[in-house]
Amino acid sequence: DLTPLVDGVGSARLLDMVPGRSADAFGDWLDARGGTFRHRIRVVTMDGFTGYAKAATQHLAQARQVMDPFHVVHLAIDKLTACRQRVQNETMGHRGRSGDPLYGIRRILLTRKSLVTPKNAVKLDDVLTNDAHLPVQVTWHFYQEIIAAYQQDRPRDGKLRMFKVIKALHVKIPNDLRELRVLGQTLWRRRADILAYFDTGASNGPVENINGKLEHLRGIALGFRNKANYILRSLIHSGGLRGAINAL
Structure with a gap:
């Protein structure tokens, strides 16, 4: 999510992680968010993978697609x-x-x-x-x-x-x-x-930055064997949730 960065109130954040890299995986996730969420999206930045473009076209018709x-x-x-x-x-x-x-x-x-x-x-x-x-x-x-x-x-x-x-x-x-x-x-x-x-002027750079942080996280942890634990740790690390969690 690049909204905090665009609004000048924070950095880009990770919203979720789902298995698979396909149009169906991305499309199903968008469907699960509901219409209100989807209609508020104005710009979608992406790499050259056509699956993301296909899903964005099908589920985010009003959004502007930008190839980084x-x-x-x-x-x-x-x-x-x-x-x-x-x-x-x-x-x-x-x-x-x-x-x-x-x-x-x-x-x-x-x-x-x-x-x-x-x-x-x-x-x-x-x-x-x-x-x-x-x-x-x-x-x-x-x-x-x-x-x-x-x-x-x-x-x-x-x-x-x-x-x-x-x-x-x-x-x-x-x-x-x-x-x-x-x-x-x-x-x-x-x-x-x-x-x-x-x-x-939208760029996929902040997303690549998050990917780099997650690679670093996996390195620190020497890998994750539990998928649910990996997703939760990733969201805490890069989803803007660290300040909302009291470990004590």
């Missing part, structure tokens, strides 16, 4: 990495090894352009300008464009730039750029959710 920037960029990262690995295998005949050109820039490829050092920029340019590496160069370009859209000072400018990227990936990608074609299909299918970020 981190997960949008991560989609591009996955396709860029897959493209590099494919071209690496096609040009060298084996997986990446020390001394291979594409393998040597694997981390530089994922670095935001403005943060690449001059030395690494030369190294990157030398590899990407090789005609055999053209698919990687094109995929890297669109990856950087997605990042640049989120870096715009004005949300309107960022939204316009992102829309241009999504549209270009939807209509102009040849068949041999297979990773970009798949990325373009995904971005086009989720374009409303992706562009909604620039209108709402």
Whole structure:
């Protein structure tokens, strides 16, 4: 629940935990909350999992769905990495090894352009300008464009730039750029959710923060064997209930 964060009265909180990661699991939980609860929800932030989007569409028709920037960029990262690995295998005949050109820039490829050092920029340019590496160069370009859209000072400018990227990936990608074609299909299918970020500014970051806290909790406890106990401990830890419980 991001309401306390939006209202400026507290941090995001965990509302509940249920078994399963599916549209049915999320949808059943929403149904159990009742109509009053559902109708008060205005924005739903989520990752790229389509099950959550399906459940939100079915049960929260009035809410604005927002796909988190981190997960949008991560989609591009996955396709860029897959493209590099494919071209690496096609040009060298084996997986990446020390001394291979594409393998040597694997981390530089994922670095935001403005943060690449001059030395690494030369190294990157030398590899990407090789005609055999053209698919990687094109995929890297669109990856950087997605990042640049989120870096715009004005949300309107960022939204316009992102829309241009999504549209270009939807209509102009040849068949041999297979990773970009798949990325373009995904971005086009989720374009409303992706562009909604620039209108709402809503992010899934607080949810990821809670996930990190719960991972830390499991580490401290050396794991939980009792599901009910795990849920209760998680709600106390991240559900804003700690101050309401008197252990004495």
